[in-house]
Amino acid sequence: MQNFYFDTSSQSLTVHTNGWDFTYPKMSNSGDHKATTTPHIVKEEILAAGKWVKLEKTTYVDPAGNTRIWESVKRTTRQRDTEADGVGIIALLKRTLHKDCVVMVKQFRPPLGCCSLEFPAGLIDEGENAEAAALRELKEETGYKGEVVGITPVTCLDPGLSNCTTQMVMVNINGDDMENINPTQQLEFVEVILLPLDEFQLKIDELLRKEKTVVDAKVYIFAMGMVQAFFKPRELPVLKQ
Amino acid sequence: MQNFYFDTSSQSLTVHTNGWDFTYPKMSNSGDHKATTTPHIVKEEILAAGKWVKLEKTTYVDPAGNTRIWESVKRTTRQRDTEADGVGIIALLKRTLHKDCVVMVKQFRPPLGCCSLEFPAGLIDEGENAEAAALRELKEETGYKGEVVGITPVTCLDPGLSNCTTQMVMVNINGDDMENINPTQQLEFVEVILLPLDEFQLKIDELLRKEKTVVDAKVYIFAMGMVQAFFKPRELPVLKQ
Numbered sequence: 001m002q003n004f005y006f007d008t009s010s011q012s013l014t015v016h017t018n019g020w021d022f023t024y025p026k027m028s029n030s031g032d033h034k035a036t037t038t039p040h041i042v043k044e045e046i047l048a049a050g051k052w053v054k055l056e057k058t059t060y061v062d063p064a065g066n067t068r069i070w071e072s073v074k075r076t077t078r079q080r081d082t083e084a085d086g087v088g089i090i091a092l093l094k095r096t097l098h099k100d101c102v103v104m105v106k107q108f109r110p111p112l113g114c115c116s117l118e119f120p121a122g123l124i125d126e127g128e129n130a131e132a133a134a135l136r137e138l139k140e141e142t143g144y145k146g147e148v149v150g151i152t153p154v155t156c157l158d159p160g161l162s163n164c165t166t167q168m169v170m171v172n173i174n175g176d177d178m179e180n181i182n183p184t185q186q187l188e189f190v191e192v193i194l195l196p197l198d199e200f201q202l203k204i205d206e207l208l209r210k211e212k213t214v215v216d217a218k219v220y221i222f223a224m225g226m227v228q229a230f231f232k233p234r235e236l237p238v239l240k241q
Numbered sequence: 242m243q244n245f246y247f248d249t250s251s252q253s254l255t256v257h258t259n260g261w262d263f264t265y266p267k268m269s270n271s272g273d274h275k276a277t278t279t280p281h282i283v284k285e286e287i288l289a290a291g292k293w294v295k296l297e298k299t300t301y302v303d304p305a306g307n308t309r310i311w312e313s314v315k316r317t318t319r320q321r322d323t324e325a326d327g328v329g330i331i332a333l334l335k336r337t338l339h340k341d342c343v344v345m346v347k348q349f350r351p352p353l354g355c356c357s358l359e360f361p362a363g364l365i366d367e368g369e370n371a372e373a374a375a376l377r378e379l380k381e382e383t384g385y386k387g388e389v390v391g392i393t394p395v396t397c398l399d400p401g402l403s404n405c406t407t408q409m410v411m412v413n414i415n416g417d418d419m420e421n422i423n424p425t426q427q428l429e430f431v432e433v434i435l436l437p438l439d440e441f442q443l444k445i446d447e448l449l450r451k452e453k454t455v456v457d458a459k460v461y462i463f464a465m466g467m468v469q470a471f472f473k474p475r476e477l478p479v480l481k482q
Contacts, residue, residue: 063349
């Protein structure tokens with residue numbers, strides 16, 4: 001494992017290999033630690049296993065060749081034929097004479113001890129692909145029938161803690177369709193909230209001020225992306241004055 | 242806990258209360274389950290505790306008043322004076338005559354058994370606030386010294402599994418500053434990768450095709466937000482033809 005590409009002639013080095021052109025910063029490390037080994041897992045021992053979740057003691061070899069221990073969480077439910085545990089659904093409800101809205105769910109989450117504001121989401125069932133799981137979960141949690149228009153790669157949720165992964169599935173909902181005018185929800189205790197896309201972050205901020213609810217990180221980052229205020233160059237703080 | 246607001250006269254009902262104007266869809270539930278109880282935790286029993294992570298059996302009362310069990314993961318390291326376990330840093334490196342780049346880290350993650358591509362991140366130390374933790378972690382992991390320009394609310398990472406939370410901190414880095422021209426990294430085995438903001442998703446996709454790496458969900462959603470292609474109305478699939 002090569003840590004850095006050094007370059008003494010310029011501030012940074014752009015590597016052009018097989019279509020890549022990532023830029024690696026010119027860096028020096030404070031310690032003398034050369035990465036000589038491909039890191040890998042040696043063994044995984046179960047410390048405790050519930051019905052849904054297990055805690056493991058992971059023994060691995062780090063890039064310097066040292067054997068180390070990590071505490072890892074895994075779901076017991078992952079299907080063999082899929083790489084992702086679950087799906088999250090970014091569903092856009094489109095209706096005549098209405099603003100486009102993002103379909104959100106609010107529910108009590110026992111690990112948090114309070115409610116969360118999330119994209120609809122759920123685990124992938126056996127034999128199911130991510131797209132099918134997304135449409136099923138969206139229907140169960142919100143009653144809406146949608147159409148898949150995009151999907152992300154398999155993504156990790158908290159990789160320092162768990163191996164849990166999700167694929168985000170982008171779904172359009174035709175809100176003018178009869179079946180979506182009176183959506184029939186199949187799950188209990190999931191509150192459906194429609195937030196207009198053009199005020200998504202603002203509406204989330206209002207909701208968080210109003211009640212004890214924790215917003216999912218993916219939701220908030222998506223909301224920031226929709227605003228993009230941070231990245232409008234003319235609104236960035238001037239670095240030099 | 243009120244699940245839905247019903248409205249027989251229109252497709253949806255917009256609620257105006259104390260400055261709110263969220264839209265609740267008109268819905269019917271397939272079962273007969275009324276939410277009559279404020280859901281709450283009854284007890285939390287430790288099934289197993291490592292040095293860093295513990296697995297708990299959570300007994301809670303659901304909105305119908307039924308007592309139920311959930312398996313919850315928690316970090317043992319959360320500081321008492323903070324609501325978030327950690328911080329993630331969206332750091333933008335700004336340099337004269339260079340494209341603005343997002344500072345990313347790639348590292349072997351034992352729970353995954355492979356490398357992840359993430360925003361720099363880390364746990365908040367005792368007595369530290371999120372902004373200070375962000376600048377410290379950014380410096381340790383990448384060598385860069387930045388300036389905080391924004392921070393999110395406390396957000397949850399995988400609320401069906403754990404109580405783990407993070408605050409995303411937006412940081413600008415003046416890459417023309419001497420200390421940021423030769424950044425001195427303090428952590429081992431974290432590979433720093435600079436990805437141009439204007440091609441962020443494209444570069445991530447290239448990297449994922451090239452090697453066995455899992456991208457963090459927050460990163461990929463941020464990347465999608467930067468593209469916004471999905472939400473450019475004229476590029477959306479036409480719903481009715």
